[in-house]
Amino acid sequence: MTMAPNRIDYYSVLGVLRDASQEEIKHAYYEAAQRLHPDKNQTAGETELFLEVQRAYEVLANPKRRAQYDATLPKEETPPSFIKYKVEYSRPNLVHLNEPQLIYVLLEISPREANEKLPAPPLNLCLVLDRSTSMQGPKMDIVKAAASQLVQILRPQDVFSVVAFSDRAEVIIPAAFQADRVKLQSRIQMMQNYGATEIYQGLEAGLREVRRNLDPKRVSHLILLTDGHTYGDEQACFQLADEAARQKIGISGLGIGDGWNDIFLDALTSRTGNNSAYISKPQDIKKLLMDKFNAITNTLAEDILLEFKMQEGIDLNYAFRMQPEGGPVALESSMHLGPILQDTPLIAIFEFLVQPSASEAARVKLLDGSLKATIAARPTPVPPLRVQFEQNVSDTPGDSPPPPSIIRALSHLTLYRMQERAREEAQAGHYENATRHLQNLAQHLLSQGEKDLARTALLEANNLERKQALSQNGGKEIKYGTRALVLSTVEASK
Amino acid sequence: MIVCPNCKHTNMTGAMFCSECGAQLVGTDMFTTQNIATGQMHEAVKQSFPSSKPAAPVSLNTWVTLQLMDTGQMLPLSDRNEFTLGRISEGQPIMPDMDLSPYQAYASGVSRLHAVIKRMGDRVLLMDLGSANGTFVNGKRLNPNVEQTLNNGDIIALGKLKMQVLLKTS
Numbered sequence: 101m102t103m104a105p106n107r108i109d110y111y112s113v114l115g116v117l118r119d120a121s122q123e124e125i126k127h128a129y130y131e132a133a134q135r136l137h138p139d140k141n142q143t144a145g146e147t148e149l150f151l152e153v154q155r156a157y158e159v160l161a162n163p164k165r166r167a168q169y170d171a172t173l174p175k176e177e178t179p180p181s182f183i184k185y186k187v188e189y190s191r192p193n194l195v196h197l198n199e200p201q202l203i204y205v206l207l208e209i210s211p212r213e214a215n216e217k218l219p220a221p222p223l224n225l226c227l228v229l230d231r232s233t234s235m236q237g238p239k240m241d242i243v244k245a246a247a248s249q250l251v252q253i254l255r256p257q258d259v260f261s262v263v264a265f266s267d268r269a270e271v272i273i274p275a276a277f278q279a280d281r282v283k284l285q286s287r288i289q290m291m292q293n294y295g296a297t298e299i300y301q302g303l304e305a306g307l308r309e310v311r312r313n314l315d316p317k318r319v320s321h322l323i324l325l326t327d328g329h330t331y332g333d334e335q336a337c338f339q340l341a342d343e344a345a346r347q348k349i350g351i352s353g354l355g356i357g358d359g360w361n362d363i364f365l366d367a368l369t370s371r372t373g374n375n376s377a378y379i380s381k382p383q384d385i386k387k388l389l390m391d392k393f394n395a396i397t398n399t400l401a402e403d404i405l406l407e408f409k410m411q412e413g414i415d416l417n418y419a420f421r422m423q424p425e426g427g428p429v430a431l432e433s434s435m436h437l438g439p440i441l442q443d444t445p446l447i448a449i450f451e452f453l454v455q456p457s458a459s460e461a462a463r464v465k466l467l468d469g470s471l472k473a474t475i476a477a478r479p480t481p482v483p484p485l486r487v488q489f490e491q492n493v494s495d496t497p498g499d500s501p502p503p504p505s506i507i508r509a510l511s512h513l514t515l516y517r518m519q520e521r522a523r524e525e526a527q528a529g530h531y532e533n534a535t536r537h538l539q540n541l542a543q544h545l546l547s548q549g550e551k552d553l554a555r556t557a558l559l560e561a562n563n564l565e566r567k568q569a570l571s572q573n574g575g576k577e578i579k580y581g582t583r584a585l586v587l588s589t590v591e592a593s594k
Numbered sequence: 595m596i597v598c599p600n601c602k603h604t605n606m607t608g609a610m611f612c613s614e615c616g617a618q619l620v621g622t623d624m625f626t627t628q629n630i631a632t633g634q635m636h637e638a639v640k641q642s643f644p645s646s647k648p649a650a651p652v653s654l655n656t657w658v659t660l661q662l663m664d665t666g667q668m669l670p671l672s673d674r675n676e677f678t679l680g681r682i683s684e685g686q687p688i689m690p691d692m693d694l695s696p697y698q699a700y701a702s703g704v705s706r707l708h709a710v711i712k713r714m715g716d717r718v719l720l721m722d723l724g725s726a727n728g729t730f731v732n733g734k735r736l737n738p739n740v741e742q743t744l745n746n747g748d749i750i751a752l753g754k755l756k757m758q759v760l761l762k763t764s
Contacts, residue, residue, distance in 0.1 A: 190608065510610050510611055511618065
């Protein structure tokens with residue numbers, strides 16, 4: 101069967117649900133108009149899409165015309181979406197309580213048809229490589245070798261570019277279809293090291309290359325490889341990332357060695373629904389870059405956007421993507437949950453806090469919103485999918501135990517969050533608390549058979565006690581080590 | 595609220611793992627590997643809602659319970675067939691399965707890895723692990739690394755920490 105409805109209705113064009121308010125329609129129109137305005141975009145087909153958006157808005161913004169239009173639509177609430185979702189709750193119901201309570205929700209998003217196979221979309225990929233002096237030596241040699249290897253596996257339909265940066269950026273390979281691989285490789289080999297790390301420079305130049313070929317039929321992605329801290333330009337980088345997210349450009353980060361700022365790189369990449377990875381040994385650069393490349397070529401949906409309104413008396417405390425590419429999800433009213441890969445559904449877990457005021461009702465809505473998918477193989481607008489997390493409230497807690505999937509997920513996520521807390525406490529100067537958290541963490545790691553990670557955690561607890569600081573690499577090893585554990589929970593349960 | 599049986603931290607209703615020490619607060623039956631160094635892991639989880647059915651303090655497969663002579667507290671052992679007894683000390687990577695530090699273990703002269711209690715068929719055995727202050731059964735000091743069969747009602751002592759052995763009689 102075909103997934104797309106025969107006729108794209110105006111609601112899908114704007115990416116809103118059938119019962120959207122006038123306010124939401126207006127907002128969606130402004131957002132789409134900004135993105136698609138003919139002054140800004142030259143991609144084939146976008147001008148037509150822009151006119152379609154105009155037409156849709158003219159009808160839907162006028163309540164009378166909207167009602168007339170609605171009457172012509174088929175009965176079902178929303179046209180079939182490309183994706184479907186499954187929800188599991190940590191508790192069978194909430195309880196009426198005069199104190200706050202927690203509930204966890206596990207969300208799995210997959211293609212609606214289980215065996216749906218879409219052709220792997222062509223890429224529009226830019227490698228942004230740190231060439232600052234600290235990269236000099238084996239690190240840079242391996243980066244060059246890895247980039248050359250990537251050139252080998254590019255497909256004829258892929259657009260590819262390379263930008264090198266330090267305190268200024270240089271386009272090593274301009275974005276284009278790349279036929280002459282030998283030439284590309286020699287350009288990569290000739291890169292020299294100089295200067296300091298200024299990520300903004302590289303990011304800006306890299307995004308410019310990607311934008312040359314913005315095309316909804318391609319997966320647009322930028323991979324940033326760095327070993328250093330960037331200073332003073334963090335906010336500007338975040339703005340670039342937000343703009344990239346609006347244009348459906350993904351940004352992933354690979355950090356090499358001890359010196360880079362993982363918190364910054366996570367914050368940057370999570371804005372586009374992606375993550376950062378830690379490369380402790382230069383030998384691993386190649387493998388991680390290839391893994392990343394393979395993930396991008398296997399993209400089914402680039403970025404699932406969860407748009408929702410906060411409910412009265414409900415706080416969303418925490419959100420974490422467990423797969424693919426585990427990582428924290430930035431808490432915004434429009435959350436970038438991340439990609440769906442071929443054969444790898446998106447799984448995320450949420451922690452909600454229910455205030456006493458909200459638990460007075462008989463049924464509580466934790467979240468009400470919609471899921472929007474960007475699918476390169478289906479450039480026509482995909483209708484949004486309504487998503488609701490709802491739970492009954494009774495006088496007694498339910499009997500049934502929490503689903504094993506949630507226990508498994510949280511048993512490892514708890515470790516990741518302990519690590520997060522330890523680092524936050526250390527940052528705030530609460531060394532005793534931080535030390536205690538790390539010792540507790542070590543104990544749990546040991547009991548789960550993670551001896552190496554447990555040892556690292558204990559060493560860092562020692563470092564904290566004696567030097568009142570974590571070591572650069574220890575902190576990262578624990579963070580990315582515990583994050584990998586979260587990912588492994590999902591894989592193990594398959 | 596849920597009070598963590600391990601560290602006494604107060605967690606919100608609905609929490610599944612202690613936000614302070616990471617101990618699992620619900621559904622422990624499914625994960626025996628989580629039973630580490632948690633002196634009172636099996637103590638009833640206190641929940642604030644009155645109508646909740648009280649968590650059984652002793653799980654069905656408890657094979658021995660140690661009752662502290664001083665305070666009368668019960669330490670039921672279950673799920674695993676072997677528990678090392680001792681106390682956790684800060685910064686030391688030695689983790690006994692059963693941490694006795696909440697029960698004045700240090701003051702009583704309990705070593706970090708003091709003794710091991712295990713189940714072999716119908717028998718329950720105790721073995722000293724070369725502790726500094728010795729392991730005693732009914733006042734008689736055990737030779738290190740030699741197993742001693744325990745009987746219901748025996749009084750064992752790790753250093754000066756005395757406990758009565760309550761075997762499951764079925």
